[in-house]
Amino acid sequence: MTTVARISWLEIDKYYNLLRSQKKDSKIWEFLEKYPISRNDFKELVKRGWKVSKELEYDFGRLDRKNLKILIRKDLIPGYERDVTLFHEIGHIFYENIDNSLSESENEIIVEWTARKARTNHILLRNAINCFGLEPAIYDLPSCRAYTKIRSKSLENIFTKTMMEDLVIN
Numbered sequence: 001m002t003t004v005a006r007i008s009w010l011e012i013d014k015y016y017n018l019l020r021s022q023k024k025d026s027k028i029w030e031f032l033e034k035y036p037i038s039r040n041d042f043k044e045l046v047k048r049g050w051k052v053s054k055e056l057e058y059d060f061g062r063l064d065r066k067n068l069k070i071l072i073r074k075d076l077i078p079g080y081e082r083d084v085t086l087f088h089e090i091g092h093i094f095y096e097n098i099d100n101s102l103s104e105s106e107n108e109i110i111v112e113w114t115a116r117k118a119r120t121n122h123i124l125l126r127n128a129i130n131c132f133g134l135e136p137a138i139y140d141l142p143s144c145r146a147y148t149k150i151r152s153k154s155l156e157n158i159f160t161k162t163m164m165e166d167l168v169i170n
Contacts, residue, residue, distance in 0.1 A: 004112040005060045005085070016113040019106055028099045028110060037090065037118045042131035045093065052086065052132045061085040063092055070132075078137035086128060087115035122146040 004012065020029060049068045056062060056073040060081065064071055070089045076082040091111035102110070118124050122145035129136050129146070136147045 004108045005081070005088075007112070009116060012109060012113050012116065015109045019109060023102070023106070026099045026102065028095065028102065031098045032095065032110075032114060035094070037087070037094065037114070037124060039124055039127035041090070041094070042128045045090070046131050050093075050132075052134060061089045063089055078135040079139045080143075082134070083119055083125060083129070083137075083143070084115055086132070086134070087119045088112055090128070091115045091118075 007015075050070060051068065052070045052072060053064075054072050054074050054076070056071050058073070059071075060073050060076070062071045063069070070086065070093075072082060072085050072089075076085060088111055091114045095111055095114065096107060120142045122142045125142055126136075126146035128134075136143075138144050138147055
């Protein structure tokens with residue numbers, strides 16, 4: 001992942017919506033709607049031989065397509081950054097070469113937006129972490145829903161989501 005990892009959700013969303021309005025004819029929009037990331041996608045990637053490897057020094061994440069590895073920075077502890085990085089790199093696997101008229105930075109914004117949106121789905125989050133054999137972490141409302149047996153509205157009373165998806169304990 002390049003510098004988009006450090007851009008706030010508000011800015012990612014703003015750039016994404018600007019791209020949608022400026023590049024209305026891009027085939028990426030229809031493709032994203034027709035083929036959103038699903039829980040079966042993680043199983044399929046693992047079946048094809050994809051693995052997650054913590055071996056990067058500096059970048060958040062990168063793909064090693066030759067060796068079917070999703071490379072993640074060594075010092076990313078289980079939590080939000082690790083999980084968004086995983087989803088971001090999976091987004092590159094599925095969406096990177098759909099529209100070659102998009103610049104690299106435009107592609108990065110689209111993949112980052114898609115990654116952050118998908119990660120907020122607790123079922124997708126749980127499936128991704130489990131399929132790749134990663135350690136679960138609870139750090140916000142979607143991750144709490146993914147890894148706890150509590151399945152009620154009482155979670156809304158415990159956690160308040162901020163724009164950055166961080167936890168604020170009431």
